[in-house]
Amino acid sequence: MSSDISSPEERKEFVKYLKLLCLKSTQLIVQGRLGKTISTESIVSQKNAMINLTVKDYPEIEKEARAAIRDGIPNKERSYVIEISLRTSDADSLVLEVWSIGLTNKCENKRDHETMHYPMSHLLKSLLCLSRVTPAYKLSRKQGNEYVICYRVYMGEINLSGLGEGFKVLRVGSAGTHWGTITMSAAYRTTENLHVSTKGISPKVGIPFVVKTDHFSSGPRPHVSSPARPCHTLQSRLRTFSDASDGMQPSTESSSPPYNVFNTAFSVSPAGNFIEKDGNKVMFTVGTPPGGNPRCSVSSPALARMQRLNITEKNNFHSSNNGERSHTDFYKAHWSPDKSQFNTGASAPNSGFTGHLNSRRDFADLKKDRRVSFPSTNFLKEPLSNNRKPLKVVKPNEQVISGTTFWHWDATSTSTVSPKPVPHISPQFVSNSEVEKKSNSPVSSPLVCTPPGLMTGAFVLGCKTAQRAKETLEAAEISSLPFRDLLKPIHGNESPDDESSQSSTSLESDEKSNKDRFAEGRRKSSDSSSSLSLTGSTGTLNNENLQKHPDDFVLVDLKPAFARDDSIKDLGTFYRECENVPELIMFENHGGSETDETLHDLTKQLEDYEKDMHDFDQFVSELCA
Amino acid sequence: MFKKKYLLLKFFQKADQHKTLQQTRMNANSYNVEILVERSQVEEAVLGIFHTILLHRTTGKFHYHTEKERFYSVGTVGTDDVDCEFLNFTYVRVASKVLDSMIRKQIVDFCEQLQQKTNNNLSMGTITLEFYQKRRSRWPFNDECVPWEIWNIQVTERVLATESERNIVKETTGSKLGDKVISVVEAVGRHDFVPKMPAQADLPLVFETSLLDVQPYLFKIYFNFGNIGFSHTGSNKASSVGSTVRKIFRNTLTL
Numbered sequence: 001m002s003s004d005i006s007s008p009e010e011r012k013e014f015v016k017y018l019k020l021l022c023l024k025s026t027q028l029i030v031q032g033r034l035g036k037t038i039s040t041e042s043i044v045s046q047k048n049a050m051i052n053l054t055v056k057d058y059p060e061i062e063k064e065a066r067a068a069i070r071d072g073i074p075n076k077e078r079s080y081v082i083e084i085s086l087r088t089s090d091a092d093s094l095v096l097e098v099w100s101i102g103l104t105n106k107c108e109n110k111r112d113h114e115t116m117h118y119p120m121s122h123l124l125k126s127l128l129c130l131s132r133v134t135p136a137y138k139l140s141r142k143q144g145n146e147y148v149i150c151y152r153v154y155m156g157e158i159n160l161s162g163l164g165e166g167f168k169v170l171r172v173g174s175a176g177t178h179w180g181t182i183t184m185s186a187a188y189r190t191t192e193n194l195h196v197s198t199k200g201i202s203p204k205v206g207i208p209f210v211v212k213t214d215h216f217s218s219g220p221r222p223h224v225s226s227p228a229r230p231c232h233t234l235q236s237r238l239r240t241f242s243d244a245s246d247g248m249q250p251s252t253e254s255s256s257p258p259y260n261v262f263n264t265a266f267s268v269s270p271a272g273n274f275i276e277k278d279g280n281k282v283m284f285t286v287g288t289p290p291g292g293n294p295r296c297s298v299s300s301p302a303l304a305r306m307q308r309l310n311i312t313e314k315n316n317f318h319s320s321n322n323g324e325r326s327h328t329d330f331y332k333a334h335w336s337p338d339k340s341q342f343n344t345g346a347s348a349p350n351s352g353f354t355g356h357l358n359s360r361r362d363f364a365d366l367k368k369d370r371r372v373s374f375p376s377t378n379f380l381k382e383p384l385s386n387n388r389k390p391l392k393v394v395k396p397n398e399q400v401i402s403g404t405t406f407w408h409w410d411a412t413s414t415s416t417v418s419p420k421p422v423p424h425i426s427p428q429f430v431s432n433s434e435v436e437k438k439s440n441s442p443v444s445s446p447l448v449c450t451p452p453g454l455m456t457g458a459f460v461l462g463c464k465t466a467q468r469a470k471e472t473l474e475a476a477e478i479s480s481l482p483f484r485d486l487l488k489p490i491h492g493n494e495s496p497d498d499e500s501s502q503s504s505t506s507l508e509s510d511e512k513s514n515k516d517r518f519a520e521g522r523r524k525s526s527d528s529s530s531s532l533s534l535t536g537s538t539g540t541l542n543n544e545n546l547q548k549h550p551d552d553f554v555l556v557d558l559k560p561a562f563a564r565d566d567s568i569k570d571l572g573t574f575y576r577e578c579e580n581v582p583e584l585i586m587f588e589n590h591g592g593s594e595t596d597e598t599l600h601d602l603t604k605q606l607e608d609y610e611k612d613m614h615d616f617d618q619f620v621s622e623l624c625a
Numbered sequence: 626m627f628k629k630k631y632l633l634l635k636f637f638q639k640a641d642q643h644k645t646l647q648q649t650r651m652n653a654n655s656y657n658v659e660i661l662v663e664r665s666q667v668e669e670a671v672l673g674i675f676h677t678i679l680l681h682r683t684t685g686k687f688h689y690h691t692e693k694e695r696f697y698s699v700g701t702v703g704t705d706d707v708d709c710e711f712l713n714f715t716y717v718r719v720a721s722k723v724l725d726s727m728i729r730k731q732i733v734d735f736c737e738q739l740q741q742k743t744n745n746n747l748s749m750g751t752i753t754l755e756f757y758q759k760r761r762s763r764w765p766f767n768d769e770c771v772p773w774e775i776w777n778i779q780v781t782e783r784v785l786a787t788e789s790e791r792n793i794v795k796e797t798t799g800s801k802l803g804d805k806v807i808s809v810v811e812a813v814g815r816h817d818f819v820p821k822m823p824a825q826a827d828l829p830l831v832f833e834t835s836l837l838d839v840q841p842y843l844f845k846i847y848f849n850f851g852n853i854g855f856s857h858t859g860s861n862k863a864s865s866v867g868s869t870v871r872k873i874f875r876n877t878l879t880l
Contacts, residue, residue, distance in 0.1 A: 037705075037706035037707075037708065037715070038704070038705075038706050039703070039704070039705045039706065039720065040703040040704055040705075040720060041703040041720055042685065042700065042701065042702050042703035042719070042720050042721060042838040042839050043685070043700050043701045043703070044685070044686045044700045044837070044838055045686070045688060045698075045700055049685070049698070049699060049700070049701050051701070052684050052685040052699045052700065052701050052702055053701055053702055053704070054701040054702060054703045054704070054720075117699070121684075122681060122813075122814065123814075125680050125681050126681070126810045126813070126814055128680075128704060128717050129677050129680065129716070129717050129806060129810050130806070130807060130810055132706065132715045132716065132717060133803040133806055133807060137715065138713075141715075170807065171811060172810075172814075173810070173811075173814040174814070191800070
């Protein structure tokens with residue numbers, strides 16, 4: 001730096017302009033991430049304007065920026081850095097952009113006619129234009145309840161590790177001075193390496209499990225002078241939307257915004273080892289951030305987290321909902337914001353975690369990472385490292401002695417479904433209470449096969465659902481054919497009417513017997529709309545039909561899908577009506593009790609017509625003549 | 626006779642200006658930007674690029690010191706974020722309605738004429754934003770306009786039939802336009818040549834002083850159609866001017 005050429009006054013002016021550049025740059029960048037369009041007015045007569053660009057100064061941003069440059073201006077060893085990151089409601093963050101202002105040793109020939117005013121203004125205009133081009137700007141326009149955009153200002157080395165791989169570098173501009181060249185540049189995550197989507201799941205309030213205050217470790221982060229702060233908190237957003245002016249209230253630094261619980265899917269760069277090539281995503285269940293801790297670092301071992309969760313709330317793994325949440329916490333423990341990727345992965349099928357986790361990274365590789373220790377695939381075997389309390393898993397034929405019981409699904413002990421005789425289902429996993437009851441009795445043999453279409457699911461043991469399932473299965477074992485108990489076997493002591501009904505040759509001889517039979521059938525029939533079929537010389541009962549055809553399908557109760565469960569009306573009625581021959585109208589009037597008489601009348605009428613046939617023929621011939 | 630000499634003098638003046646103009650255009654910083662957009666996106670795409678350039682070529686209003694004319698203060702330039710309707714893109718423009726209307730009028734004319742020259746759902750045209758400064762000339766010569774920076778936007782317009790295609794293009798064109806803006810900002814920041822800050826008397830020679838709120842450099846917009854290249858490569862016009870002058874000489878001498 002050729003500081004000897006310039007006077008102290010010029011040096012002072014240079015420092016002043018450089019600080020102003022840092023402050024105004026921070027304002028422009030952060031305001032551009034508020035999530036709305038920014039408009040400023042041209043001021044014709046602006047006194048003491050050091051730059052010819054109208055920039056509003058938000059107090060909170062000003063405060064952060066001044067704190068960062070308190071110790072001096074950027075130089076060749078350290079730069080002024082503005083980091084833009086995305087933060088979800090569970091305090092997970094993703095670095096999107098890193099803007100930096102630095103001073104190089106290279107001294108360009110400063111144009112004599114130019115003051116610092118013009119190049120500084122030019123740099124800020126370029127910054128303003130380019131801040132609308134990066135993908136983070138579009139994300140910031142869509143921020144809302146799902147995520148917010150945060151900013152962090154510090155002086156030090158530029159840390160690009162949070163951007164992952166494949167980030168792009170953008171040169172904003174440079175300005176030559178006698179003391180070096182001021183350079184402004186940006187590194188941003190591209191759209192190919194960034195995708196944030198939200199699921200439209202109704203938000204849930206509250207966390208069913210207890211999260212301790214040290215849920216997230218508060219370890220120091222490199223080059224951090226202040227934690228990442230949201231560009232626009234929910235509260236201030238609501239206030240600002242209601243106000244006409246664009247005034248951002250100084251937000252409270254302690255409390256974090258009240259986020260709702262929802263599911264967010266991230267997919268980061270291919271460097272994340274847990275992401276499969278087919279693009280399967282990891283699902284989070286986002287909860288209310290604990291304790292208002294604004295820091296985003298998550299570095300606690302997954303195992304310690306699991307221990308804390310399991311020791312305090314051992315019943316959490318029973319319900320299916322909590323089962324899904326448990327493995328999301330499990331993954332949250334591995335999320336490293338520094339690397340923007342997961343440190344470990346889980347083999348979902350083997351470990352039994354249901355959901356969307358599809359990493360196939362071997363545990364053998366993960367165990368090498370002592371910082372994040374993680375149990376192997378078979379939970380039953382290896383002890384857990386870095387644990388404060390040993391986890392103990394109940395094996396079959398093993399009594400629970402003491403300690404914490406950890407339920408999980410062990411896929412190695414299950415087998416495929418077998419449709420043939422189902423043995424007694426023995427639960428693979430037991431709770432403490434059940435083990436105490438059965439402490440003297442050995443645990444039954446492992447599950448060999450399960451009824452068709454039914455597998456004992458994870459986290460089902462010990463609850464009512466399992467008991468019901470067990471009872472249902474046992475009941476199903478009794479009879480192999482459905483509705484078999486409804487079919488009565490054919491016995492020899494059936495009513496004598498069956499034998500006589502088939503051998504009758506004339507209606508008159510069996511009139512009485514048929515009448516009695518019909519009356520009896522009517523009384524016996526529970527369905528008033530059921531019809532009596534006239535088959536040959538006799539009317540048979542439904543039961544008789546069933547008895548003669550025991551293998552026929554018996555309609556017990558018709559329950560049509562998507563319809564009312566009312567067998568008396570609609571489809572059930574129609575089915576029963578169509579099942580047998582419909583009753584003739586002439587018989588309906590008499591209620592079916594005088595069918596024989598009606599038939600006799602018909603015969604008599606026919607005889608009478610035959611007698612008068614000659615007279616009818618004469619009458620017709622007279623009409624035709 | 627005097628009338629003919631006067632006319633001859635005028636022709637020489639125009640020829641000289643044209644030649645000078647060609648030379649100065651060839652010496653001016655020329656930047657070419659090519660864009661391929663759908664018909665409805667032409668106006669917004671050109672506006673986005675032109676406003677980005679103009680933002681860097683616009684200052685606040687100068688207020689010279691009454692006693693010391695070398696000293697002046699500069700007003701500040703406001704900005705507006707503009708969301709494009711047919712593009713997934715946001716650009717920044719100078720907060721001046723008059724300036725916006727000045728360039729929008731020219732761009733709309735360009736778009737309308739470009740649409741009329743569609744052939745097989747495709748049309749091409751070049752719209753140019755030229756920054757110049759005036760040089761005072763002695764009577765009877767007029768002040769000559771010397772361009773110092775030329776931005777040529779070669780627009781290839783295509784007509785899409787379905788709305789789904791337009792939606793796809795809306796996304797892709799926005800990102801491509803962003804890349805163009807990055808290139809434009811990088812080019813503008815090279816500081817190859819920028820006119821010196823003038824004295825109060827010469828302010829109208831460098832800046833557009835008709836606007837009340839901001840003060841851009843003197844600029845003009847013109848356009849042409851077809852795939853004829855960019856405007857500063859007009860060597861054919863110089864030869865035609867020379868032949869015209871020769872004809873005038875011959876005609877004058879024959880009289």
